[in-house]
Amino acid sequence: MEKILKDVVLDNSDEIVRMWIEQVKKNQGGAFYQSLSDEALENTNREFANAIFEGIQKGKIAKTPLDEFAEKLINLGWPLTYLTDGMQVFRRSVVKFIIHKWEDFDFSEADNYFELGDDYFPWVLEKVDEWVDPLVNELVSEYSGSWENIVSLQRMALQELSAPLIPVMDNITIMPLIGTIDTERAKMVMESLLDGVIKHNAEVVLIDITGVPVVDTMVAHHIIQAAEAVRLIGSRCILVGIRPEIAQTIVNLGIDLGKFPTKSSLRKGFQTALELTNREIVEGMNREEEIENLIESLDRSEEE
Incomplete structure (x- = not known):
């Protein structure tokens, strides 16, 4: 039926x-x-x-x-x-x-x-x-x-994009962090840092937290751990992107970031990285100065 x-x-x-x-x-x-x-x-x-x-x-x-x-x-x-x-x-x-x-x-x-x-x-x-x-x-x-x-x-x-390590020069790499950092992501950051330092033979790593909205005790602890792990394998970390409100939060929380350099901007951090790798920025002459120097050298040659 x-x-x-x-x-x-x-x-x-x-x-x-x-x-x-x-x-x-x-x-x-x-x-x-x-x-x-x-x-x-x-x-x-x-x-x-x-x-x-x-x-x-x-x-x-x-x-x-x-x-x-x-x-x-x-x-x-x-x-x-x-x-x-x-x-x-x-x-x-x-x-x-x-x-x-x-x-x-x-x-x-x-x-x-x-x-x-x-x-x-x-x-x-x-x-x-x-x-x-x-x-x-x-x-x-x-x-x-x-x-x-x-x-x-x-x-x-997302995991592949959440902790990128970008080599910008020989022995200098940058890790830009954007968004909230939780325990799982902090673990990925450390793994990516250690692998990237070995892979790129980096002497200095810039950790850019400009895009991190909140830096609390847990986030700072994870960053300190990552920097310490990098130090143990022979490299140095520079923390950049310290905005005034984040600096105030870090001070109020009593977080000690004195073990590695901190800079307010990526530009200042990169200058420090150059110094740590025995480099310096040399400003070149602009086109007008080059022409003036060339004319002066020609005038001196004619006088001689």
């Missing part, structure tokens, strides 16, 4: 889809759906309905069209509520169709049909739940798994 009921639903899929789409459209009044064209929404709804019926027809298998459909929606930025709400509307649409058409169904060859009598409604609900619930679980699982994978990839990309 269950097979006959499923065959009836599949054979009347067009009418059920029509009922389903009418109800789904009523629920799609949010800002996200308003940004979509009617054609895109209609096509997605049709594709969703087809995937549901294919899932019901194939039953419990390793992978159904709903998996690919859910993955596609994630990549397009559709919300999970579209899937879950759509499945609940589908459940109600199927039950409503079966109840309204029950008298038209031919169950004469079905086993145990007469045992149901007039109490067929609970049985219909149970059977529809058996079809729909696995699909709902499958959709949520696929959506969650794909979303976690996307978040993981984004986290890895």
Whole structure:
């Protein structure tokens, strides 16, 4: 009897889809759906309905069209509520169709049909739940798994950008830090510093905290630890980007940053790094001075 009921639903899929789409459209009044064209929404709804019926027809298998459909929606930025709400509307649409058409169904060859009598409604609900619930679980699982994978990839990309080490000259590198520094990121900063110092053979590392909004005791502690670790492998750290408000905070908190140089700007820090690596900045003459010196040298040659 269950097979006959499923065959009836599949054979009347067009009418059920029509009922389903009418109800789904009523629920799609949010800002996200308003940004979509009617054609895109209609096509997605049709594709969703087809995937549901294919899932019901194939039953419990390793992978159904709903998996690919859910993955596609994630990549397009559709919300999970579209899937879950759509499945609940589908459940109600199927039950409503079966109840309204029950008298038209031919169950004469079905086993145990007469045992149901007039109490067929609970049985219909149970059977529809058996079809729909696995699909709902499958959709949520696929959506969650794909979303976690996307978040993981984004986290890895952010981690690569969260503690960059940039070599600017021989033996001098800069690490610009932007945003909040928590314990996890501080660990990445230290690892990146130590690896970068060895890789670039850096004698001086400039840690630029201009883009760090708040420097509290924990942040300062992490920076001191990183600088100390760099010192232990034979290099020096210069902390740059000390804004007046950060300097005041550091003083009020009683944080000791006296073990390594601090500068208010990256420019001043770079000048100090040049001095520590036995370099200096030599200002060249501008074009006019070069021409004047050349004319003076020619005049002296003529006089001689």
